[in-house]
Amino acid sequence: MKQQQAGITPSSIIISAADRSRFLEGLTTSDRAKILGAATLRRMRGNSVAVRQGDPADFLFLIVKGRARHFYITPEGKKIVLLWLTEGQIFGGSALLSAPIEYLVGTEILGDSCLLTWPRRTIRAIAAQMPRLLDNALSVATDYLTWYLAAHASLVSHTAEQKLAHVLITLAHGFGSKTSAGTSLELTNEQLANAANVTPFTASRILGAWKRNGAVVKTRGKLLLRSPAQLLPI
Numbered sequence: 001m002k003q004q005q006a007g008i009t010p011s012s013i014i015i016s017a018a019d020r021s022r023f024l025e026g027l028t029t030s031d032r033a034k035i036l037g038a039a040t041l042r043r044m045r046g047n048s049v050a051v052r053q054g055d056p057a058d059f060l061f062l063i064v065k066g067r068a069r070h071f072y073i074t075p076e077g078k079k080i081v082l083l084w085l086t087e088g089q090i091f092g093g094s095a096l097l098s099a100p101i102e103y104l105v106g107t108e109i110l111g112d113s114c115l116l117t118w119p120r121r122t123i124r125a126i127a128a129q130m131p132r133l134l135d136n137a138l139s140v141a142t143d144y145l146t147w148y149l150a151a152h153a154s155l156v157s158h159t160a161e162q163k164l165a166h167v168l169i170t171l172a173h174g175f176g177s178k179t180s181a182g183t184s185l186e187l188t189n190e191q192l193a194n195a196a197n198v199t200p201f202t203a204s205r206i207l208g209a210w211k212r213n214g215a216v217v218k219t220r221g222k223l224l225l226r227s228p229a230q231l232l233p234i
Contacts (some may be wrong), residue, residue, distance in 0.1 A: 060158030066113020
């Protein structure tokens with residue numbers, strides 16, 4: 001595997017991420033080795049942007065270590081936070097398409113991370129030899145569509161409290177660290193508000209109510225989800 005930057009990432013971490021990746025599901029050991037061997041390892045700092053909205057879709061990425069999230073910049077300049085990504089997940093799937101297109105959304109890195117990257121020409125050549133890879137990519141795209149459908153349904157039919165609860169439970173399931181007291185997340189009020197498409201003031205007000213009933217414990221930049229069942233009234 002080619003190293004783009006200094007330093008070594010243990011192969012066990014790369015293999016672990018590959019084992020969890022839907023993109024590499026169902027492939028033989030030799031096929032997976034060929035795919036991973038064609039990748040370049042890239043290290044990125046937290047709060048950096050891996051993919052910019054509107055740039056040519058020239059690379060496919062797989063998160064080996066760390067996490068990321070998609071975002072969209074509206075014509076008015078507003079940033080809308082979209083799907084969050086964890087280890088083993090891919091982004092930049094547009095690079096697999098036959099006709100060159102631009103990335104529809106941006107992708108930013110949350111915390112220092114390691115990514116595997118494939119140039120468009122390389123990953124398309126591999127996919128032509130391994131049809132299962134395209135099947136897996138379509139499956140991942142279907143997962144994204146399901147997530148966006150759920151998010152849109154929540155946007156148009158749920159209250160602010162319901163939207164915030166849904167987003168918090170989803171993030172806790174995907175990114176939280178289990179502790180004896182609950183599920184811990186590195187999450188600011190603003191990030192949570194953006195993900196739920198509510199104002200920071202609304203998010204702060206609802207979080208205040210959840211703190212009072214013991215559902216969450218909130219400190220600067222961190223949140224402990226103690227009782228998901230208490231997020232919404234019965």
